[in-house]
Amino acid sequence: MNFDFSDDQRRLQDEVRRVLADHSTNVHVRRVLDGAAPFCADTWRELAALGALGIAIPEAHGGSGMGLLELCLVAEEAGRALVAAPLLPSIYLAAEAIRRAGSAVQQAAWLPRLAAGEAVIAAVLDERNHRVLKDPKLSLADGKVSGAVQAVPDGMAAEAALLLVDGRLVLVDLRGEGVERHALKSLDPTRPLARLVFDGAVAEALDAADGATVAAQVVNGAAVLLAFEQVGGAARALHAARDHALQRRAFGRAIGSFQGVKHKLAELFAQIEIARAHAYYGAWALATGAAELPRAAAAARVAATTAYNAAAEESLHLHGGIGYTWELDCHLHLRRARWLGQILGSEHAWREKLASALIEEAA
Amino acid sequence: MDFNDTPEEAAFRAQVRTWLEANATAKRGRDDTFRAGLSEAEYLAAARAWQKRKAAAGYAAIAAPREMGGLGGTPAMQVVYSQEEARFLTPDRVFEVSLGTALPTVAMWGTPEQKASYLQPAFEGDHVWCQLFSEPSAGSDLGNVRTRATREGDEWVITGQKVWTSGAHFAQYGILLARTDWDQPKSKGLTMFILDMGLPGIEVRPIRQISDEAHFNEVFLSEVRLPDSARLGPENQGWKVMLSTLMQERFSLGENFSGDLYAQIIDLAREVEWDGRPAIEHARVRSGIADAYIAQFGVELIVRRGMSAISRGESPGPEMAAVKLVGARAFQTGGALAVELGGAEGLIAQEDLGPEWRLPQLLWISAPGARIAGGTDEIQKNTIAERVLGLPGELRTDRDVPFRELEG
Numbered sequence: 152m153n154f155d156f157s158d159d160q161r162r163l164q165d166e167v168r169r170v171l172a173d174h175s176t177n178v179h180v181r182r183v184l185d186g187a188a189p190f191c192a193d194t195w196r197e198l199a200a201l202g203a204l205g206i207a208i209p210e211a212h213g214g215s216g217m218g219l220l221e222l223c224l225v226a227e228e229a230g231r232a233l234v235a236a237p238l239l240p241s242i243y244l245a246a247e248a249i250r251r252a253g254s255a256v257q258q259a260a261w262l263p264r265l266a267a268g269e270a271v272i273a274a275v276l277d278e279r280n281h282r283v284l285k286d287p288k289l290s291l292a293d294g295k296v297s298g299a300v301q302a303v304p305d306g307m308a309a310e311a312a313l314l315l316v317d318g319r320l321v322l323v324d325l326r327g328e329g330v331e332r333h334a335l336k337s338l339d340p341t342r343p344l345a346r347l348v349f350d351g352a353v354a355e356a357l358d359a360a361d362g363a364t365v366a367a368q369v370v371n372g373a374a375v376l377l378a379f380e381q382v383g384g385a386a387r388a389l390h391a392a393r394d395h396a397l398q399r400r401a402f403g404r405a406i407g408s409f410q411g412v413k414h415k416l417a418e419l420f421a422q423i424e425i426a427r428a429h430a431y432y433g434a435w436a437l438a439t440g441a442a443e444l445p446r447a448a449a450a451a452r453v454a455a456t457t458a459y460n461a462a463a464e465e466s467l468h469l470h471g472g473i474g475y476t477w478e479l480d481c482h483l484h485l486r487r488a489r490w491l492g493q494i495l496g497s498e499h500a501w502r503e504k505l506a507s508a509l510i511e512e513a514a
Numbered sequence: 515m516d517f518n519d520t521p522e523e524a525a526f527r528a529q530v531r532t533w534l535e536a537n538a539t540a541k542r543g544r545d546d547t548f549r550a551g552l553s554e555a556e557y558l559a560a561a562r563a564w565q566k567r568k569a570a571a572g573y574a575a576i577a578a579p580r581e582m583g584g585l586g587g588t589p590a591m592q593v594v595y596s597q598e599e600a601r602f603l604t605p606d607r608v609f610e611v612s613l614g615t616a617l618p619t620v621a622m623w624g625t626p627e628q629k630a631s632y633l634q635p636a637f638e639g640d641h642v643w644c645q646l647f648s649e650p651s652a653g654s655d656l657g658n659v660r661t662r663a664t665r666e667g668d669e670w671v672i673t674g675q676k677v678w679t680s681g682a683h684f685a686q687y688g689i690l691l692a693r694t695d696w697d698q699p700k701s702k703g704l705t706m707f708i709l710d711m712g713l714p715g716i717e718v719r720p721i722r723q724i725s726d727e728a729h730f731n732e733v734f735l736s737e738v739r740l741p742d743s744a745r746l747g748p749e750n751q752g753w754k755v756m757l758s759t760l761m762q763e764r765f766s767l768g769e770n771f772s773g774d775l776y777a778q779i780i781d782l783a784r785e786v787e788w789d790g791r792p793a794i795e796h797a798r799v800r801s802g803i804a805d806a807y808i809a810q811f812g813v814e815l816i817v818r819r820g821m822s823a824i825s826r827g828e829s830p831g832p833e834m835a836a837v838k839l840v841g842a843r844a845f846q847t848g849g850a851l852a853v854e855l856g857g858a859e860g861l862i863a864q865e866d867l868g869p870e871w872r873l874p875q876l877l878w879i880s881a882p883g884a885r886i887a888g889g890t891d892e893i894q895k896n897t898i899a900e901r902v903l904g905l906p907g908e909l910r911t912d913r914d915v916p917f918r919e920l921e922g
Contacts, residue, residue: 152516152517152518152519152520152523152590152593152821152822153516153822153825154515154517154815154817154818154819154821154822155515155822155823156515157515189598196774199676211764220515228915232692237842308875331732374727384521389903393903393904393905396905397904397905397906404906405906407899407903407905407906408906408908408909409909410892410895410908411901412898413895413896413899413903414895414896414899416890416898416899416903417839417894417895417896417897417898417899417902417903417906418895420835420836420902420903421835421836421840421898422899423556423818424812425808425809425812425813425816425836426812427833427841428812428813428815428816428819428833429515429808429811429812429815431815431819432517432811432815434515435515435517436517439516439518441517449804450804450807450808450811450812451806453805453808454808454812468771491795491828499801502800502804502805503797503801503804505802505804505807505808506800506804509776509777509780509803509804509807510780510800513777513781514778
């Protein structure tokens with residue numbers, strides 16, 4: 152039993168943190184917020200140069216072949232630095248699905264370019280069971296995909312999309328025939344969304360016979376990785392609130408000396424640590440392919456979603472009026488927490504997945 | 515990172531399991547408890563006999579060093595043992611204070627003579643220990659202890675009153691916090707002692723709790739005479755000694771919350787009917803089960819991470835501070851969810867409702883105590899805010915004032 156990361160892994164995490172401190176500053180993130188870029192190319196380039204994008208991609212395919220535990224720590228730092236780049240679709244989803252289920256040719260074609268940050272792949276691998284706009288669902292016939300999908304992260308920046316259609320995992324060239332895409336306004340503009348519309352677009356299937364199973368595993372993995380982003384973001388929001396509470400004075404003393412403030416921050420700390428504990432357990436289950444992954448991933452996702460939303464909301468609140476201004480970064484956390492917590496299905500859906508897993512295990 | 519057993523841990527687990535199978539009865543279900551209905555004296559005798567058997571097999575103090583009479587194992591091995599024993603019907607709680615907090619404090623601060631006389635008999639179940647810290651006016655504000663220890667030659671004369679002392683009515687020994695210097699500010703003039711509970715001048719009165727049990731007591735001390743060799747740690751350093759005890763307590767509380775409350779709720783919710791369907795099919799119940807698991811297993815994972823740190827020779831991280839706060843509340847929320855399942859019928863006491871409701875009802879009624887004992891929620895939050903997050907301490911008017919000048 153060893154319930155923690157190794158010293159080498161921690162050193163690597165520190166290195167990622169140092170690089171992001173310079174290359175994912177709020178100036179970088181706000182360029183995307185203001186619509187000047189679809190994602191932050193500088194951050195993306197630096198993460199690629201560091202080997203962070205390809206950290207779980209085999210060396211034979213241009214990665215550093217370290218593993219998913221290391222990728223979890225990259226994710227924590229990305230969350231802390233509010234990285235505005237396509238980690239979720241390109242790395243957590245597409246690269247993982249291709250690594251697991253792609254043919255040798257597909258792996259050779261895509262993995263080196265994903266590791267280098269040269270290619271961005273949009274990916275929707277979860278079931279998207281909450282429907283508002285009720286587009287015609289995706290369908291596959293004669294190797295061609297039709298239908299539409301809403302709220303696709305980085306859909307405008309991507310050159311291809313990886314989709315789960317009729318139980319198959321397929322790659323679609325977004326620059327090809329029969330594809331239309333429309334930019335959508337996102338509640339978190341640092342993580343843009345698009346609507347993809349297909350009308351008989353050519354779809355290239357991955358090798359996996361059972362695409363739904365691979366997709367479910369990859370989505371569980373992404374839930375763990377997002378949990379690390381959420382824990383990193385939540386810790387940053389908490390520390391921002393702490394720093395403000397130490398410096399801001401009212402009624403003749405630092406507001407951080409009032410129990411109403413202290414206890415609120417202590418609650419957030421406890422909530423984040425519970426989320427972190429589940430994220431670590433999820434990391435282990437993901438990296439070892441443990442049978443516990445569905446339970447571990449769902450618990451990590453629910454705990455991390457509630458923790459980051461709470462931390463972002465209360466951190467903004469503790470900043471007072473200034474926290475409600477565009478100028479401060481509080482709203483970046485509020486937006487990102489909401490975005491991360493819903494992009495892979497809501498907290499409620501994942502809580503139900505967790506309950507199902509627990510009830511099944513107790514049978 | 516590895517949540518599985520190492521080969522050594524797996525071998526130890528197999529060895530422990532074989533021994534338990536030969537020496538105890540496996541639980542038939544989650545709510546099966548060790549000889550429910552025994553009188554306290556009978557239960558105590560059974561607990562001591564069981565502790566003696568564990569000691570003979572080397573399992574009494576797995577993580578304690580060999581020179582202290584322990585097995586010299588790792589904290590992880592202790593976890594393995596506890597996990598395995600939890601699957602069997604064995605007495606619990608009696609040695610919680612002895613082995614969880616009192617003896618580790620003796621091991622840390624005791625003289626060679628104290629360690630030689632006290633550790634082994636406690637490991638073997640001959641001595642049960644209690645912890646005499648709280649007083650009527652020293653609960654959350656523990657530095658306010660007023661029990662007086664006055665030096666007379668080579669002796670200390672102790673007079674005062676302790677309260678909430680678990681197990682004092684059957685303990686042979688206790689660790690006692692008393693004031694030895696009234697000219698020092700609050701926490702500076704305290705000293706820790708080892709108290710032989712059989713000495714003249716000690717009166718123990720059980721307190722009836724809201725659960726109708728009486729696990730803790732008032733302890734009245736009138737001119738109890740102790741030799742200086744009963745002092746534990748340096749004179750006027752009792753506060754430091756006490757803090758090391760409370761550090762241990764955080765670990766053992768975490769262990770206590772590692773039961774499987776959410777699994778019990780699952781069992782009950784399968785049987786209870788709501789609107790003609792099993793309650794377990796209802797979204798509200800399912801989300802409650804999920805949340806109970808997140809809190810409870812989250813606490814367990816944090817404790818395990820702390821133990822990993824100790825195994826590597828490091829100190830557990832600041833996350834340990836969250837254990838008591840989250841664990842105690844999870845206990846209350848989960849207990850309430852279990853009782854709620856039954857609606858109006860859930861109000862029928864287990865004697866008339868069925869034995870499977872015994873533990874949920876006990877949890878529900880005892881949960882408020884968990885949020886108070888060993889540091890209230892509010893004290894835990896102050897600790898996290900000040901020690902972990904570096905926020906300012908509370909305004910204190912009594913910190914630098916000699917204790918004798920303070921108002922009661």
